[in-house]
Each structure stands twice: as structure tokens, then as C-alpha cells.
Amino acid sequence: MPEAETILYVCTTCRREGDDPEAPRAGARLHAELVQRAGALRVEPVECLSVCKRPCTVAVASPGRWTYVYGDLDPAEAAETILAGIGAYAGTSDGIVPWRERPKEFRSGVIARIPPFPPRPEAAE
Template sequence: MSEPLPSDPCTLYVCTTCRDAADPAEGPRAGARLHDALAQALAARPGLPVRIEPVECLSVCKRPCTVAVASPGRWTYVYGDLDPAISADVILDGIGLYAGTPDGIVPWRERPQEFRKGVVARIPPAPVTA
């Protein structure tokens, strides 16, 4: 398998079932609000090589709101503790940096503060099988 190009698209998975402690029993959960904010922010950034996918659960319930970024041949990252009201642009900035690398590894100091503080997991690329 060839190494991904910096322009290859990546997928941003957004846990839509994440619940904030302040969420009302009825109404959209924090994760769904984050997904909506990200979709709106992405629409304002044509050309950013990212696809946003809602997912039912990322199993990081103690650190809502949670997203994961993945791309073939790159490391996958899971980030938590994101604020649905203000994090969309920061997340997309970080994903833009991720998309600009061949392996998904953005130097620590270049990552947005929310990614440095909120990293939950870093998962190696899946091996290529013949």
C-alpha cells in the first residue's frame, strides 16, 4: 500500500450520543450538537479533505464530547472533553493539520491545545494484508 498523500481525505467520527451533565432529558445531546456545529463549520471550509460521520457511541462516556479521526495508512486519534458550543473550528483546524501529514502524526506543539489535553487514544494504522 502506498503512503497517504496529504490531500487524501480523512474521516471525522463524532459521537452523537455523548451527554453533557447539563443536557436536559429531552432535546439534542451535546454530541449531536457538536456534530451539527462541525457540519456547519465544514460547510464554510470548502476543500478541507474531511468527511464527518455521526456514530452512535465511541465508548468514552466519561470524557464527552468525543471525536475520532481516521484515514487509511494514518494513525487514528480519539479526542474527548470537547465543548460542543465552541470546539468546531478548533477541531477542524486540528483535522486540517492531520490531513496534511502522510502518517497522521502532527508534532505535539503544533496540535491545538484541545487536542493536546483531550487525547484519549492513538491507534496505529491497520496493517495491510494480502
């Protein structure tokens, strides 16, 4: 069975307190940094993850695995941490990385854990 693709969604509308309203938002800056460093990882911008009180926010998803949403990330310093955490996630069969093996920012910044979609029933013949 081929390895399922892992996708990192980055909220590009996240704004941190004190951000210059005329400058790119913190989420857009984080997205740009992740795209630059991601290699083969698919990094998708999204306009809103509805976690405005905990910017910057990302979500990681993969078919058959749990989906996670993380917030309170620093756009200037979080890219390396995020990519390390996503690497650990991608190395699991179910998306569950043991708590102690997660980057510190993922342990404190987890917002939601969403179960995988159940497999589709085979079409009746």
C-alpha cells in the same frame, strides 16, 4: 498516489453533565455544527465511541495514518478547533502531528492513538 480521505467521526450520543434530557445531546449538537462548517471533510455520526466519561468525543481516521480519539470537547465552541486540528492531521503522511503543533484541546483531550492497519499482502498467484 491520491491523497487518502480523512474522516471525522462524532459521537452523537455524548451527553454532558447538566444537559437538558429533552434537548438534543451535546454530541448531536457538536455533529451538527461540524457538518455546517466542514466543507469537503467527511463528518460521520456514530452512536457511541464508548468514552462516556469524557464527552464530547470525536475520532479522526484516514487509511495509512494513525487514528486519534479526542474527548472533553465543548459542543458550543470546539468546531473551529477540531477543524484546525483535522487540517493539520490531513497535512501529514502518517497522521502524527507534532505535539506542540496540535490545538491545546487536542493535547489535553487525547484519549487514544491507534496505529494504522498494516498494508494487505498481495494475493498469491
